[in-house]
Each structure stands twice: as structure tokens, then as C-alpha cells.
Amino acid sequence: MLDLRATPFTERGSRLLVLAESDGSLRVARAEYETRLSETTVLTGLRLFSGDRELPVRRALPDRVSFGAGVDLLFADPGTLVLTGSGARAVWDGGAGEIDGTLVLVGRAGPYDAGELLARAAERRREWFARMPAVPAELRERAEQAWWTLGVNLLPVAFAGGREGVVPSKLGYVGIWNWDSYFHAVALRHADPELARDQLRILLDHQRPDGLIPDVVHDRGVLAETTDLPRSDHDRLAQHVGGPAAPGEPIGGVVPVTKPPLTAWAAWKIHEAAPDLGFLDEVYRPIARSQRWWLTVSDPDGDGLAEYLHPYSSGLDDSPIWDHGPRAEPPDLNSYLALQADRLGDIAEALGRTAEAGEWRRQAARHVELLVARRWNGSRFVTLTKFASGAAAEVATRTPLELMPLLTGRLPREIAERLVADLLSPAFWGERPVPTVAFDDPAFDPDAMWRGPVWLNVNYLLIEGLRHSGFAAEAEELTGRTLDMVNAGGGLYEYWNPLTGARARGATTGFGWSAALFLDLAHRRAGRRP
Structure with a gap:
């Protein structure tokens, strides 16, 4: 109900x-x-x-x-x-x-036959729920709510090329957002792989010649740079991004806007569930162009490690990492890029491009080596605020973004163990992990967007990272706590208060990636993979 x-x-x-x-x-x-x-x-x-x-x-x-x-x-x-x-x-x-x-x-005016309308509505409901991925019995009620959420969030969008896209929520997020679409595809792949593939195609159809994949495809066009942002967003960011940390450094100007590079990761997940070499061939070159964009255009200081040129490109636009300026380099971005290189290697191998596969894997290894050499300070991976002057400053705020290098599966064992120990410490672990700012950090706020609440995409990626890095028991524990929190919380929210497990203040309901990732984790729990 x-x-x-x-x-x-x-x-x-x-x-x-x-x-x-x-x-x-x-x-x-x-x-x-x-x-x-x-x-x-x-x-x-x-x-x-x-x-x-x-x-x-x-x-x-x-x-x-x-x-x-x-x-x-x-x-x-x-x-x-x-x-x-x-x-x-x-x-x-x-x-x-x-x-x-x-x-x-x-x-539209009738006439309508009441009995026929009721029968057709019931049939639409039966047909959709018959395709829901299998989940354990104790999670079925919440899973049905999640599956219904994904279904009703499907909309035709004017610039989506005639394809249906899953909008994050009909309450405030009526467009096809970049990384949201990848998370939506993770669940859809189990029941409708072609619909899952379309979530990627909608974004790739609007890829720019330089490789940039846009942030949002919506009814009025495409959001791919700051000139496409609504005025309200400029005003909000001007208030949120904590003033120029370097004198005279503005937020303005034409800046590209995208979302984290998880395209190859999503494409490979769809392929694992429903192999389709034609689709891999379709997306391989566009994703490779996107990878090059991140490592060139989005690395303005040329140090080999990409940075987010705009808060929105991180997907974490209210995180305290932006309190010091509009450009930052948290450890998640270069972890995603190393992961993407490995998945491009998998795609190339599946397509018979063995030499290219080897080069992608070497790129992944080199990128992780560079990340460790330049951003591991002996106890954690640091987040930097970057300035147009070329200066950089370390951000003291602790976030789970510094644990994302686990996602690469390529860290030296002693560093991976240190990150897992941090995850399981009181800073990040509790009955309902993982807060988006550490529990013991002065910036922690359990209700403020990206400043403390639990987000399912962060938990899901950390679970993936634990698995990739060989910590299966810890991955299973985080999976269990995440599923329990959502199951007990009453809905598929945008984010949760980690202290109470309730909907955090300001979080919207019926949120697409929360529904999708809960379903995928519950499906795994049912013992049916991938």
C-alpha cells in the first residue's frame, strides 16, 4: 500500500x-x-x-x-x-x-468501461510484478515497493530519442541523470536487459565530440555545462561553495558538468546478466572517449589524476568537501577511472581486441600506482581542493570517499587492510553504516544532504570494493546492515539518518537508485547472481 x-x-x-x-x-x-x-x-x-x-x-x-x-x-x-x-x-x-x-x-474524455479499465490496470500491475527479481521472503514487501518505484519512474523524455528513461523521482528529479541511470540499469538488467541498455544509450546519444557525457537529459534539452544550469542552481552553489578560498576566484565561467565515470562498470554489469556483444561494441568507443576526456580535460594541472571541475560533476554537490572552493579531487574519482579502465579491458577482451584489453589493464594498474604514490599519506587517501592558481589544499573533513580506492581491487594489501579497518572503526561504522561524513567529524550532520546521511549508492560501491579487494565477510556484513536499514525504514528514500534509520530531513521519497540498489542487493542475498 x-x-x-x-x-x-x-x-x-x-x-x-x-x-x-x-x-x-x-x-x-x-x-x-x-x-x-x-x-x-x-x-x-x-x-x-x-x-x-x-x-x-x-x-x-x-x-x-x-x-x-x-x-x-x-x-x-x-x-x-x-x-x-x-x-x-x-x-x-x-x-x-x-x-x-x-x-x-x-x-481524455471517454466513453470508458469501468470493468475494462479495472481489468487492464490489474493486468499492468501483474505483468510488471511478475518480472521482479527474486528476493528473500523477509525482504519481499520492501522489494515490491522498490520494483513499483522503478516502474512508475519510467517516463518518455523529450530528448531521450524515443526511449523510456527512469527518472530519479517524480518529486523534484524529472530528467535522466547520468550516474543515476547506471544504478537504475543495475536492477533493470535482471528483468529487462534492453531497457537497462537504453538507460546508457540515452546519455551516450548526447556525448560531446570531446568525450564528455552530459549530466542530465531532460524535456528541454541537455545539461552539459554551467551555461545549461538553472539560475536557482547558480544561486544555491554561490551560497554553498564556501567563498573563494583563493582571493578573487569565482565559481562562474563555462565549466563542463557531468557525473562520475561509471559507464563501463554499468555496461559490463548488464553484459554479465545478459551477454550482448553487439551492445558492448556499440558502447566501447564512446566510453573510451569519455575516459580520455576525464584524463585530459578534467586534469587541468596535468598531474595525471583527474579532478571534479564542478561540484555537480561529483554527484555530491552538498558535501563539505566543496566548502572550500568549486574544484576538488577526492579519492573516489580516480578510483572510478581505474575501475573503468579495467572494465574497458573486459569489454575489449570480450570483443576480441586482446591488445587493447592489455593496454586498458596496464592503464588501470598505472592509475592506482599514481593514486597511491601521490594521494596516500600513510594513513588515508587525501582529498584536495584545487585552485586556478595551481595551488592545492588538503581537506580535513573525513568522508567515505577516501575508502573508494577499494573499488579498484588493485591496492597493496596493507593499504587495503588499513581502509577496511577505517571502515569498521567508530568513524564510519555503526548499526546503520556508512555515513557520508564520519560520525566523529565536526561537519557530521545526520540529516543534511551528503553531510552525514546514508546513501545507498555509497554503500553499494563500498560493498563492491570490499568484494573486489578480497574482504567477502565484511562485504556481506555491510550488505546485511544496509538491507536491514532500508527494510525497517518504511520507504525507498533519497537518503537515511544513520542514527535513527528514518528518512532524513529533506530526503525525497520514491527514489530510483535507492530502489534499484536495494533490489540488486536483495537479489544477491537470494543467491541468484550476478
Whole structure:
């Protein structure tokens, strides 16, 4: 069942959202890119009556909202909401109507057959849930919620080339974001590999000639540089990025905006679940161009280690690592690049390009060696703030980004063991690990985005890193604690308070990658791989 106060009733392909207001009435609004629901309201104050008796919502299900007395609200098509039943009346702000078989609230006029609408809605629900990946029985209820979330977050987006993309959330994130799409594909690969592949294609279709993969594909175009950002984002970043750490250094200018380089990682995961050499051949050269972009354009000081040129490119845009300036080099980025080189090696090997595969693997090894030589200080991997002057400063804030080199699987054993010891220390470990700022760091805030809450993508990548680095027991323990937190928390949130396990203040609901990664971890727990 859905809690309409937090999770709207909606459907695959639909922009319409039905939400409950605090007074018990219902509201209908449209999900649009960078637009508040208050600006897209379609209908407010909806209430149903049978005679003088009000019919409250009894159950909100994936395929209908039931009011009792045989009255239901459901979709006739993605743009049409219909009430079915008889002997009841609907009233809303500025209108009213009798329900006699069907009453169209929003969308295309009928006629409609109530029984046919209900049957078709139920069939859509059965068909989608029949494809859900297998999970343990104790996780099934939350997994069904996750699978429903992925389904209803599928939308046609104007610049997606006719493909359906999973939006992160219809509450505030109505576009196809870069690394979100990779995480969404991780779950979709188990049930619909072609749909999973399309999540990558949507971004690669808009790759720039220099190799940059854009940050967002949305209804109005593509976001690939700071000139594409909404004014509100510029204003927010100007307040958040802690003023120029070097005198006179601005945030402005034309700066490329993307997301972390996990494209080859996602493509290989899809291939592991559903081998398709044609797809690997399709994406191999574009991903190789992206890798070169990171190691050239995104390495302005030429030290061989890439940096994030804009906070948004990290995906961690509210992290305290940005409190000192708009450019930074946390250890996660070059870990992803080493991992991507290894996965490009796997793709090249599968395509019979043995010599290229060997070169990619040598690149991965060299990159990890450079990361260790220049960013390992004997106790941890450091994060640097970079300045246009060429100066750099170490960021004192402790984040799990410094543990991401585990993801490479190539660290010297003693360094890997030190990172695992850090992960299991009170700084990062608790009943609900892993906080996005260390528990004992002065910047830790359990509710502030990227400043302390648990994010499932961080946990998932750390689990991958533990496995790649040979710490299977620790990976299983983190998997268990992550699944338990989500299972007990009541929803698929954007992020969680690590102290309480509840939805963190400000986190949106029905979040795509939380749903996807919970499903993938639960599927692994069921003993079905990859």
C-alpha cells in the first residue's frame, strides 16, 4: 500500500501525481523538470461522497486508489485519471461530478468501461510484478515497493530519442541523470536487459565530440555545462561553495558538468546478466572517449589524476568537501577511472581486441600506482581542493570517499587492510553504516544532504570494493546492515539518518537508485547472481 502523503499514486509513463493533503483531500499535479508541484497543480480539494457520507481513501494500491463503496481512482492511459463506480459524487475546488460508471477527472474524455479499465490496470500491475527479481521472503514487501518505484519512474523524455528513461523521482528529479541511470540499469538488467541498455544509450546519444557525457537529459534539452544550469542552481552553489578560498576566484565561467565515470562498470554489469556483444561494441568507443576526456580535460594541472571541475560533476554537490572552493579531487574519482579502465579491458577482451584489453589493464594498474604514490599519506587517501592558481589544499573533513580506492581491487594489501579497518572503526561504522561524513567529524550532520546521511549508492560501491579487494565477510556484513536499514525504514528514500534509520530531513521519497540498489542487493542475498 502507498502512503499518499509521502508517495504519490502514479503510473509508468505518466506525469500525473495524486497526493493526499493534510486535510484529507487529494491533489493532482504534473511532474515537470525543474518545476515545483505547486506550479503544476491540475486539481485540488478532491473529496468523494456517498450521499452525505464522505468516502475516505481506504487503500492506495499500485494500480488504483480505493475509497470503498465500490469507488476507485485509476489511470485509463498515462494522461487520463478516471473515477469508477456508481452512486457516488466527486467534488473538488471549482467543480463536481456524479460517478455513474466512470467520471473523467483529468485527461481524455471517454466513453470508458469501468470493468475494462479495472481489468487492464490489474493486468499492468501483474505483468510488471511478475518480472521482479527474486528476493528473500523477509525482504519481499520492501522489494515490491522498490520494483513499483522503478516502474512508475519510467517516463518518455523529450530528448531521450524515443526511449523510456527512469527518472530519479517524480518529486523534484524529472530528467535522466547520468550516474543515476547506471544504478537504475543495475536492477533493470535482471528483468529487462534492453531497457537497462537504453538507460546508457540515452546519455551516450548526447556525448560531446570531446568525450564528455552530459549530466542530465531532460524535456528541454541537455545539461552539459554551467551555461545549461538553472539560475536557482547558480544561486544555491554561490551560497554553498564556501567563498573563494583563493582571493578573487569565482565559481562562474563555462565549466563542463557531468557525473562520475561509471559507464563501463554499468555496461559490463548488464553484459554479465545478459551477454550482448553487439551492445558492448556499440558502447566501447564512446566510453573510451569519455575516459580520455576525464584524463585530459578534467586534469587541468596535468598531474595525471583527474579532478571534479564542478561540484555537480561529483554527484555530491552538498558535501563539505566543496566548502572550500568549486574544484576538488577526492579519492573516489580516480578510483572510478581505474575501475573503468579495467572494465574497458573486459569489454575489449570480450570483443576480441586482446591488445587493447592489455593496454586498458596496464592503464588501470598505472592509475592506482599514481593514486597511491601521490594521494596516500600513510594513513588515508587525501582529498584536495584545487585552485586556478595551481595551488592545492588538503581537506580535513573525513568522508567515505577516501575508502573508494577499494573499488579498484588493485591496492597493496596493507593499504587495503588499513581502509577496511577505517571502515569498521567508530568513524564510519555503526548499526546503520556508512555515513557520508564520519560520525566523529565536526561537519557530521545526520540529516543534511551528503553531510552525514546514508546513501545507498555509497554503500553499494563500498560493498563492491570490499568484494573486489578480497574482504567477502565484511562485504556481506555491510550488505546485511544496509538491507536491514532500508527494510525497517518504511520507504525507498533519497537518503537515511544513520542514527535513527528514518528518512532524513529533506530526503525525497520514491527514489530510483535507492530502489534499484536495494533490489540488486536483495537479489544477491537470494543467491541468484550476478
